[in-house]
Amino acid sequence: MCCNRLECFEHRFQLPNYKITQLLNPMSRFAEPMSRLIDELKKLPGVGAKSAQRLAFHILRSSDEDAEALAAAVRDVKANLRLCSVCNNITDVDPCVYCTSPTRNQRLVCVVEEPTNIAAIEKTKHFNGVFHVLHGAISPLHGIGPEQLRIGNLVSRVESGDVEEVILATNPTVEGEATAVYLSQQLKRAGVKVTRIAMGIPVGSDIEYTDEITMLKAMEGRRDM
Numbered sequence: 001m002c003c004n005r006l007e008c009f010e011h012r013f014q015l016p017n018y019k020i021t022q023l024l025n026p027m028s029r030f031a032e033p034m035s036r037l038i039d040e041l042k043k044l045p046g047v048g049a050k051s052a053q054r055l056a057f058h059i060l061r062s063s064d065e066d067a068e069a070l071a072a073a074v075r076d077v078k079a080n081l082r083l084c085s086v087c088n089n090i091t092d093v094d095p096c097v098y099c100t101s102p103t104r105n106q107r108l109v110c111v112v113e114e115p116t117n118i119a120a121i122e123k124t125k126h127f128n129g130v131f132h133v134l135h136g137a138i139s140p141l142h143g144i145g146p147e148q149l150r151i152g153n154l155v156s157r158v159e160s161g162d163v164e165e166v167i168l169a170t171n172p173t174v175e176g177e178a179t180a181v182y183l184s185q186q187l188k189r190a191g192v193k194v195t196r197i198a199m200g201i202p203v204g205s206d207i208e209y210t211d212e213i214t215m216l217k218a219m220e221g222r223r224d225m
Contacts, residue, residue: 034060086157088133088150090115098130105129107164111154111183113137113171121169129167132157137175138182146182154183158190165193172199172217 030038034056041052059067083089084096091097098104108129112118113136121127134149157163166187170176184194200218201210210218 086153087131088135088153089118089131101130103128107162108167109154109157109163109165110167110169112169113176113179117169117171132166134170134179137170137173137179139175139178149179151183151186155186155190158187158192163192165195167195167197169197 037056037059038049038052041047041055042049044052047055059070062070080092081090082092082094084091084094084099086095086099089096089098099106105128109132110121110127110129111132111134112121113134115133115135118131118133121131132150132154134151134154136144136149138144138146138149154166158166166183168180168183170179170183180196184196187194198217198221200214200221201207207215
């Protein structure tokens with residue numbers, strides 16, 4: 001007679017020990033390389049356990065060429081991308097294409113929180129200045145102060161006298177507003193014009209469903225017609 005459940009299970013089905021372990025421990029049901037890949041994919045923002053598994057099996061089913069191309073692209077990003085020494089944008093050349101472009105207004109600087117914000121502004125096709133990326137926003141609750149942001153070289157750009165206007169395009173959040181107020185105080189000391197992007201009612205929306213904060217910002221940002 002078997003002395004415990006595990007021995008009974010093994011005796012009845014005659015399964016190798018490693019398979020029994022996989023059945024009893026759902027966290028070990030994948031081979032070690034697959035588990036390691038899933039664990040790494042779960043570290044990506046917005047990717048949970050199920051999504052990581054789907055991605056991992058997609059990579060497994062891909063051709064060797066596709067898998068190697070993905071790995072090479074990741075290595076290439078880490079090896080060749082850096083921050084622009086002027087504006088802190090992510091680039092493969094230093095200074096970046098914005099800071100060296102002869103067709104852009106180098107005296108008009110738009111300040112954004114993250115490099116991804118640049119694409120949203122570029123989509124308008126109406127901004128012809130350059131950018132400055134802070135890589136975050138002031139957030140005391142998360143231990144992020146002005147010292148953790150890339151503000152120093154922004155102040156240096158302004159104090160050099162080569163900038164006429166700074167547009168503060170930080171996000172319309174508590175952190176973004178706090179960052180904009182701090183920057184405005186710091187930059188105005190250098191005598192430069194500081195402006196804030198307008199915030200208000202989205203185009204195509206209905207005023208009836210607008211919250212009070214958005215409506216207040218819309219009224220404050222009104223203009224002549």
